[in-house]
Amino acid sequence: MARVATLGMTLLLVGSLLAPADLLAQTKDDTLVYAIQSDVQTWDPPNSVLRESIILGYHVFDHLAARDLKTGKVGPSLAVSWKNVDDTTWEVKLRKGVKFHDGTPFSAKDVKATFDRVLDPAKKLTARGNHAKIKTVEVVDDLTVRFKTDGPYPLFVERLTAQVMQSEKAIREKGHEWLQENPVGTGPYKLTKWSKKQEHFLTRNEDYWGTKPHFKHVRIRIIPEQATQIAELISGGVDVIKAVPPDQMDVINKSGQARTSTSPILRTAFIQLDQAGRSGKNPFQDRKVRQAANLAVDVDAIIKHVINGLGDRTATSVNPMAFGFDAGLKPYKQDLAQAKKLLAEAGFPNGFDVGFLTTGPTVEPGLIQTTEAIAADLAKAGIRTKQRFIGEVGPFTNLVRDNKADPMFTWSWGYYSVFDADAILFDVMTCGQPYSYYCNKELDDLVIQGRSTLDAKRRAEIYVKAQKLIYDDAAYLYKWGLRGVWGISNRIEYEAPRDEIDRMFVVTPRKK
Amino acid sequence: MRRYVVRQLVQVVVVVVGISLLAFAILHVLGDPVLLLLPQNAGIDEFERYRKLLGLDRPLYVQYWKFVSGAVQGDFGKSWYADTPAFKLVLERMPPTIYLTLSGLVVALLISLPLGILAALRRHSWVDSLCTAAAVAGQATPLFWLGIMLIIVFSVRLKLLPASGYGTWQNFLMPAFCLGAALAPITMRLVRSGVIEVMNMEFIKTARAKGLAEPRVVVKHAFRNACIPVITVLGLQFGQLLGGAIITETVFAWPGVATLTVDAIRNQDFPVVQCAVILLALLIVGVNLIVDLLVGFIDPRIRTGT
Numbered sequence: 001m002a003r004v005a006t007l008g009m010t011l012l013l014v015g016s017l018l019a020p021a022d023l024l025a026q027t028k029d030d031t032l033v034y035a036i037q038s039d040v041q042t043w044d045p046p047n048s049v050l051r052e053s054i055i056l057g058y059h060v061f062d063h064l065a066a067r068d069l070k071t072g073k074v075g076p077s078l079a080v081s082w083k084n085v086d087d088t089t090w091e092v093k094l095r096k097g098v099k100f101h102d103g104t105p106f107s108a109k110d111v112k113a114t115f116d117r118v119l120d121p122a123k124k125l126t127a128r129g130n131h132a133k134i135k136t137v138e139v140v141d142d143l144t145v146r147f148k149t150d151g152p153y154p155l156f157v158e159r160l161t162a163q164v165m166q167s168e169k170a171i172r173e174k175g176h177e178w179l180q181e182n183p184v185g186t187g188p189y190k191l192t193k194w195s196k197k198q199e200h201f202l203t204r205n206e207d208y209w210g211t212k213p214h215f216k217h218v219r220i221r222i223i224p225e226q227a228t229q230i231a232e233l234i235s236g237g238v239d240v241i242k243a244v245p246p247d248q249m250d251v252i253n254k255s256g257q258a259r260t261s262t263s264p265i266l267r268t269a270f271i272q273l274d275q276a277g278r279s280g281k282n283p284f285q286d287r288k289v290r291q292a293a294n295l296a297v298d299v300d301a302i303i304k305h306v307i308n309g310l311g312d313r314t315a316t317s318v319n320p321m322a323f324g325f326d327a328g329l330k331p332y333k334q335d336l337a338q339a340k341k342l343l344a345e346a347g348f349p350n351g352f353d354v355g356f357l358t359t360g361p362t363v364e365p366g367l368i369q370t371t372e373a374i375a376a377d378l379a380k381a382g383i384r385t386k387q388r389f390i391g392e393v394g395p396f397t398n399l400v401r402d403n404k405a406d407p408m409f410t411w412s413w414g415y416y417s418v419f420d421a422d423a424i425l426f427d428v429m430t431c432g433q434p435y436s437y438y439c440n441k442e443l444d445d446l447v448i449q450g451r452s453t454l455d456a457k458r459r460a461e462i463y464v465k466a467q468k469l470i471y472d473d474a475a476y477l478y479k480w481g482l483r484g485v486w487g488i489s490n491r492i493e494y495e496a497p498r499d500e501i502d503r504m505f506v507v508t509p510r511k512k
Numbered sequence: 513m514r515r516y517v518v519r520q521l522v523q524v525v526v527v528v529v530g531i532s533l534l535a536f537a538i539l540h541v542l543g544d545p546v547l548l549l550l551p552q553n554a555g556i557d558e559f560e561r562y563r564k565l566l567g568l569d570r571p572l573y574v575q576y577w578k579f580v581s582g583a584v585q586g587d588f589g590k591s592w593y594a595d596t597p598a599f600k601l602v603l604e605r606m607p608p609t610i611y612l613t614l615s616g617l618v619v620a621l622l623i624s625l626p627l628g629i630l631a632a633l634r635r636h637s638w639v640d641s642l643c644t645a646a647a648v649a650g651q652a653t654p655l656f657w658l659g660i661m662l663i664i665v666f667s668v669r670l671k672l673l674p675a676s677g678y679g680t681w682q683n684f685l686m687p688a689f690c691l692g693a694a695l696a697p698i699t700m701r702l703v704r705s706g707v708i709e710v711m712n713m714e715f716i717k718t719a720r721a722k723g724l725a726e727p728r729v730v731v732k733h734a735f736r737n738a739c740i741p742v743i744t745v746l747g748l749q750f751g752q753l754l755g756g757a758i759i760t761e762t763v764f765a766w767p768g769v770a771t772l773t774v775d776a777i778r779n780q781d782f783p784v785v786q787c788a789v790i791l792l793a794l795l796i797v798g799v800n801l802i803v804d805l806l807v808g809f810i811d812p813r814i815r816t817g818t
Contacts, residue, residue, distance in 0.1 A: 221676075227663075
């Protein structure tokens with residue numbers, strides 16, 4: 001018996017040591033290591049809502065248009081130019097001489113196949129909503145495509161940056177299932193190996209049409225635990241991590257091995273006040289009460305002291321990076337006397353008690369602390385909140401959608417990476433949208449006007465009006481635009497990307 | 513012996529059915545998965561369409577029956593996130609977790625057997641007190657904290673081991689130790705009390721009286737008899753070990769089934785959760801069945817029920 005046990009144990013030990021096979025060293029000169037928190041479920045970007053899918057997609061695929069990270073403007077990529085033939089037709093000219101990783105040349109039929117697949121309701125791809133305004137895609141010649149849209153579609157070009165170009169041949173010959181794990185793109189890297197929940201191994205595309213990446217390989221490692229990511233960064237195992245918590249910035253900067261980089265990101269945070277009465281009759285249906293709430297809080301101090309300056313104050317919910325943002329509008333400034341006066345005028349000389357639905361910091365760093373600070377300021381003016389905390393994002397948004405939120409609740413919005421005022425005004429501020437507790441016909445009209453013209457100047461004017469309207473009406477309690485924090489190894493040059501899409505193909509070694 | 517095995521197998525079926533019911537009920541209490549599947553700006557009709565598509569609009573007993581009838585044929589449905597069968601996803605992730613738990617078990621035994629026997633033989637000495645103190649400290653240490661401390665010491669400071677990852681033997685050391693250290697204290701205490709109890713028995717006196725060397729008395733006679741409770745508890749602790757694997761896998765970025773399950777629960781990916789829970793339950797039940805048989809093999813009194 002003792003012998004059997006010994007033998008068994010030895011076998012277990014040997015087995016456990018021999019089991020894993022492929023040896024991969026720590027960071028090497030030709031290899032860049034990037035860490036993400038959770039793995040993607042598929043390598044078919046239009047079939048996913050995850051940001052990680054978008055990021056991975058950028059490395060292996062190309063888009064028709066791409067954003068210049070320095071200027072923030074959208075410029076050519078696989079498309080070299082685009083123009084309006086009429087109000088509902090866009091004509092796009094494609095780049096010549098581009099090849100997919102499997103060697104087939106990229107042409108107009110790939111664009112058509114990509115969009116036809118995404119727009120087909122039977123395919124159930126999540127990207128369909130992004131392009132629902134496109135009615136048909138026509139091939140004019142090998143390098144020209146025409147898009148017919150359902151009414152004028154000003155976001156057309158902007159949305160092109162969110163759609164990867166897939167191969168018509170692969171779609172036709174290999175089919176949907178195959179595409180889930182086998183990306184065929186035109187991008188700067190090829191996928192060499194995907195070890196699920198572990199890592200993606202990318203190898204440089206030596207035939208890339210654009211600037212070739214400096215690093216030959218990229219390892220995209222899945223490291224769920226933030227503390228482990230930071231440990232890897234400062235011990236030299238990983239080169240780039242994102243979503244560093246504000247209180248960990250010092251650890252990284254003092255390590256001598258890595259540094260932090262921050263960037264404003266396309267997400268605005270605010271507190272919704274239930275003007276529409278979806279949670280039932282409540283004090284915030286009175287404009288004076290909403291203005292009082294905005295006047296009660298010292299938002300600037302909270303940004304400075306509670307989140308280490310990692311926020312950019314906004315006058316409304318429109319992000320400074322979005323098209324149509326009005327820099328001329330000055331945010332509310334704390335004025336407790338005026339706030340109390342307005343409350344008294346609204347019939348609350350002694351203030352009132354109100355429910356406040358809150359959630360955890362999944363997408364907004366420091367949310368619990370900033371929410372406490374805001375609640376404390378509100379109480380000074382007489383708005384006494386009773387917090388109801390729902391930590392998980394799913395159930396929280398569930399309550400909001402089903403009219404079960406409290407008269408106030410925390411909210412932030414990421415614009416689906418569309419840098420346009422419409423992407424928040426329509427989704428979170430017009431009547432009847434699932435996540436909008438504001439309803440004002442006047443604003444709805446402006447938003448629809450903004451959607452129905454292609455004239456950028458005219459649109460900008462409309463959005464200035466819209467922001468003035470929601471500012472004067474104090475639709476929500478406005479907070480700030482978020483800033484993201486990245487951790488970057490000292491052996492490389494890289495900066496935090498403003499669209500939250502990391503691009504390992506722009507990374508270069510650091511000059512000594 | 514055969515009746516014993518049959519009785520155990522019947523129990524297995526009851527346990528697995530019970531677990532599947534529980535998992536099914538808990539998932540449905542958690543809320544609406546469609547909400548997480550669709551983007552925030554999807555319309556109400558879109559939500560309804562998806563609910564119908566996934567069969568979530570049908571009565572619960574219909575959903576459960578569909579699940580059970582598929583499951584017995586190895587078809588747990590497709591993951592709602594990845595367009596892949598849930599069964600395949602879970603099976604792919606199984607080996608890393610099994611390696612991890614087994615090596616945790618080995619580490620636990622390597623620590624607890626020698627220390628437990630030593631503590632028993634030197635009862636009430638400083639060695640015994642030290643072992644007891646270590647066991648209490650070990651029992652009180654959160655796995656999560658231990659993992660991070662190991663990383664800080666061995667990766668960040670000493671730069672000896674990779675902080676996380678999977679694939680080389682270096683990657684194995686810290687997670688296996690971490691998990692093993694969690695299981696070692698209770699095992700050590702059991703070995704100690706088991707050996708102490710056995711050492712006072714008549715047959716030990718006999719062994720000594722017939723002139724056997726002390727090491728042989730301890731290893732061959734005392735330890736073998738002390739093994740029975742230890743093996744039983746190790747079987748029971750196997751579930752705990754899998755629980756610990758969730759934390760260990762998360763800290764060390766280990767691509768196992770435990771993190772897959774947690775992610776699936778968070779995403780409310782019903783097919784994957786169901787499949788993982790059933791397979792893990794089968795694994796635990798299977799290990800315990802083996803333990804029962806093993807104990808029965810070692811100790812004839814147990815299998816005959818006397």
